[in-house]
Amino acid sequence: MEKTLASKIIYQGKIISVRLDDVLLDNGKQARREVVEHPGAAAVLAVTDQGEAYFVRQYRQAVGEELLEIPAGKLDPGEEPVACAIRELAEEAGVKPGKISPLAEYFSSPGFASERLYLYLATELEPTAVQQPEDEILHVCLLPLRDAVKMARQGKIGDGKTLLALLLAADILKL
Amino acid sequence: MEKTLASKIIYQGKIISVRLDDVLLDNGKQARREVVEHPGAAAVLAVTDQGEAYFVRQYRQAVGEELLEIPAGKLDPGEEPVACAIRELAEEAGVKPGKISPLAEYFSSPGFASERLYLYLATELEPTAVQQPEDEILHVCLLPLRDAVKMARQGKIGDGKTLLALLLAADILKL
Numbered sequence: 001m002e003k004t005l006a007s008k009i010i011y012q013g014k015i016i017s018v019r020l021d022d023v024l025l026d027n028g029k030q031a032r033r034e035v036v037e038h039p040g041a042a043a044v045l046a047v048t049d050q051g052e053a054y055f056v057r058q059y060r061q062a063v064g065e066e067l068l069e070i071p072a073g074k075l076d077p078g079e080e081p082v083a084c085a086i087r088e089l090a091e092e093a094g095v096k097p098g099k100i101s102p103l104a105e106y107f108s109s110p111g112f113a114s115e116r117l118y119l120y121l122a123t124e125l126e127p128t129a130v131q132q133p134e135d136e137i138l139h140v141c142l143l144p145l146r147d148a149v150k151m152a153r154q155g156k157i158g159d160g161k162t163l164l165a166l167l168l169a170a171d172i173l174k175l
Numbered sequence: 176m177e178k179t180l181a182s183k184i185i186y187q188g189k190i191i192s193v194r195l196d197d198v199l200l201d202n203g204k205q206a207r208r209e210v211v212e213h214p215g216a217a218a219v220l221a222v223t224d225q226g227e228a229y230f231v232r233q234y235r236q237a238v239g240e241e242l243l244e245i246p247a248g249k250l251d252p253g254e255e256p257v258a259c260a261i262r263e264l265a266e267e268a269g270v271k272p273g274k275i276s277p278l279a280e281y282f283s284s285p286g287f288a289s290e291r292l293y294l295y296l297a298t299e300l301e302p303t304a305v306q307q308p309e310d311e312i313l314h315v316c317l318l319p320l321r322d323a324v325k326m327a328r329q330g331k332i333g334d335g336k337t338l339l340a341l342l343l344a345a346d347i348l349k350l
Binding site: 001002004010011013014015016018020021023025026027029031032033034035036038041059060061062063064065066067069072074102104105106107108109110111112113114115116117134135136137153155157158159160163164167168170171 | 176177179185186188189190191193195196198200201202204206207208209210211213216234235236237238239240241242244247249277279280281282283284285286287288289290291292309310311312328330332333334335338339342343345346
């Protein structure tokens with residue numbers, strides 16, 4: 001346990017805010033913790049009846065690379081993670097699931113960020129109206145799930161949540 | 176691809192810095208990107224000859240919880256990821272590996288953070304001098320790897336890198 005002695009928000013942005021905490025450790029020492037506050041996010045591995053999964057290819061300014069990711073996005077205020085997953089899947093892939101179940105819930109980088117990620121597996125997909133956000137450019141693609149799992153095992157998936165979702169789905173579906 | 180029009184560092188800290196970028200999208204629109212710069216980190220799943228793995232239990236101020244994690248830490252300037260993994264394993268668990276191999280390399284949260292994580296599997300462990308850092312309080316423990324993998328599959332591991340390392344090791348070792 002760490003006792004917070006002082007806490008100061010030094011940046012409040014659109015997606016993140018940054019907080020500096022002074023904490024007291026159990027050994028009596030003090031330390032400064034830099035904390036990035038994030039509302040949390042949901043991501044969804046959506047698999048068609050033909051065994052193909054939806055991915056988005058997207059340039060990520062934070063890492064300076066284009067990455068292959070499953071549809072995902074941050075939680076709106078008060079939004080349930082599963083509702084966020086369904087919304088993002090509609091916005092990014094244009095489908096809605098007949099069935100959706102949780103795959104995992106974890107902290108992406110607990111050393112400095114509060115972000116909690118909720119992963120889902122969605123099936124029984126049906127088309128729905130697509131409304132892509134204007135401030136992102138996404139290229140949607142379908143890949144056979146088996147091939148994507150192979151890519152994950154071969155180190156060809158660079159995004160953490162996508163890697164985890166593929167490995168968890170492979171476990172469940174015995175791929 | 177996004178073209179960076181302007182870039183401004185608004186916070187430079189001990190572990191992270193925060194940058195605001197104005198970018199031009201392929202569709203001609205502009206957007207603001209909040210970027211948390213992080214030097215990257217290495218984490219290591221270290222397994223004894225008896226099939227037990229080292230974990231650290233640690234309070235994480237960023238998420239307000241104590242988490243069970245594999246030994247890990249951020250890269251020092253110019254440090255090779257594998258050297259970082261070996262150093263952190265010595266500092267946190269007091270062992271050095273006879274054998275260490277890469278498990279994965281991925282971005283923990285590419286939507287807002289530059290952090291790249293390098294995961295390793297270490298075996299043939301031998302005792303080495305322990306020097307725990309003073310600004311962290313860690314409780315080291317050994318758990319049978321099979322039990323830890325079961326915990327990962329049952330949703331009982333809350334840390335992303337630990338979850339990923341366990342699933343990847345289970346794949347390789349057929350657990």
